[in-house]
Amino acid sequence: MSAPAIVLLVVFLVVPFVLSIGFAFTDQRLIPNPNLPTSFVGFRNFVRLITDSTFQRALRNNFTFTLVVVPVQTALALAMAMLVNTRVRGTNLFRTIYFSPVVITMVVVSIVWYLLYNPDQGFINRTLRTLTFGHWPNVRWLQSTFWALPAIMILSVWQGVGFQMVIFLAGLQDIPTELYEASDVDGATRRQKFFHITLPQLRNTTLFVVISTTILSFKLFHQVWVMTRGGPQESTMTAIVMMYRQGFQQGRVGYASAIAVLFFCMVLIVSLLQRTVLKEERAVD
Amino acid sequence: MAHEAKRGPMSLARRTRRSASTAVLYALLIVLALYFLFPTVFMVVSSLKTDELQLMADMGGVRGFIPYGEIGLGNFQRVFQEMAFGRFFFNSVFILVMTVGIGLLVNSMFAYSLARLRFRGRAILVSVVVALIIVPTESVVIPMLLMVNTVGWIDSYQVQIVPFVADAFSIFLFYQFFIQVPKDFDEAALIDGAGYWTVYARVILPLSRPVFASVAILQGIQHWGRFLWPLMVTRGETYRPLPVAIQQFFSQDPKAWGSIFAFATMTTIPLLILFLVFQKWFVQSVASSGVKG
Helix, strand or coil: HHHHHHHHHHHHHHHHHHHHHHHCCCCCCCCCECCCCCEEEEHHHHHHHHHHHHHHHEEEEEHHHHHHHHHHHHHHHHHHHHHHHCCCHHHHHHHHHHHHHCCCCHHHHHHHHHHHHHCCCCHHHHHHHHHHHCCCCCHHHHHHHHCCCHHHHHHCCCCCCCHHHHHHHHHHHHCHHHHHHHHCCCCCHHHHHHHHHHHHHHHHHHHHHHHHHHHHHHCCCCCHHHHCCCCCCCCCCCHHHHHHHHHHCCHHHHHHCCCCCHHHHHHHEEEHHHHHHHHHHHHHH | CCCHHHHHHHHHHHHHHHHHHHHHHHHHHHHHHHHHHHHHHHHHHHHEEECCCHHHHHHHHHHHHCEHHHHHHCCHHHHHHHCCHHHHHHHHHHHHHHHHHHHHHHEEEEHHHHHHCCCHHHHHHHHHHHHHHHHHHCCCHHHHHHHHHHHCCCCCCHHHHHHHCHHHHHHHHHHHHHHCCCHHHCCCCCCCCCCCCHHHHHHHHHHHHHHHHHHHHHHHCCCCCCCHHHHCCCCCHHHHHHHHHHHHHHHCCCCCCCHHHHHHHHHHHHHHHHHHHCHHHHHHHHHHHHHCC
């Protein structure tokens, strides 16, 4: 009964994973050249990667993206979850609307936003200009080395935040109402309730949201590939875009595998941090 | 009674404050709703505008969100005439149905045996599955490309289906659900002489509809949008799925925005309708993907 799943997991996850570690230490190419057999190159790929300015740029972009998107998206998701968790009419409708971008494919989202970001006629610049009474400069969003990454951040949050909102909503609904009732008796303010009941009770949910959003931000590829292909001047280059370019477009499997291995290490470190923090929490209990 | 009378004026003041804060709440809810709706509305409305010049002129303001002027299905017709849209659509649906369908069976069977059968190394297998959840597809695609290339799977359906059938996270969701099903149910059946297969099919499956729906929805959203892998393993139009097809159509210059939006709308509508119809299930499945606090 377990055989099909085990075989598939081994062949399509474990084997390629082990292979990528192996390839990272070779100069393996996508289309083998009979005159140049693949050979073991030790840590050469990794040494080159660390000194490769494109990779440095990719890492910096990945970290910038993560450091901005994760806090913003988590806070927004929590705020939205609390808004739709209030007892007023129509919250179901609002929840549906906020969640709807989640079911829109990222490639489509990127294409629609590409036109919204149009510098001259696009809706975003026009609206910002109206809201600031004409003071908003003509920002060339996706063609600007400064604005391209923030532009991609905005649409990523737009598409993904509904998912985290629903997870927070589930967390909020798991908080025993007695806690709030008891605090009412004690005359707690709304602010006190938020910091002393809601946030501590949502601790594990928040951690989960933070970790999963972090991993998603590391994987950043679709939006970038559709909108900027890593440009202008590598200002939106990411680890996965670089891996795709090196491994698929240039056929340098060894080098791309080294990127994949480092990428995996980043994801692993984040996940291990999650486990440690969660375990500490349990130990305290 | 006296008590009530004393509370009267206070509750009036409180009521005014409450209705003021309700107004603020609604204002916030509506502003957010506009923010989450406008790109989708813009896409659908623009897809109906058959006059490209009007579409471009309208898009900077409110008129970009109002269907007026030359409205029709011309853009949709053009998408069908100028490219193999039907083919791309079929490819995406076929790949999704096969991957999710076979995946439900394979992953739930494995999870069932992890949750119920006693065999050596079971505990280790469970932790291996949990560990595999964090291995992202992105980190294995390059060697996998080399593997499928060797066996001649490039440009086919199986290359887009088979690698994604088994999924560690789905197995984990099934496992979590199955261990909560009381064992008395299947033990009663086992005593009656049923085999493990019968128990799985007759006892476990009917009890587990919610988790099957959750896994199907979470996997479905993911497969419908899959992009990086098909970009690498499809060559011609025959096996190309929607995301790759629309990206290639989008990167052609000059851009025919009306048709691009018609394509985008047709890519989005099926999942959007499924979501609106099975909303409760979608929300529950996403909620179930989070950790329990």
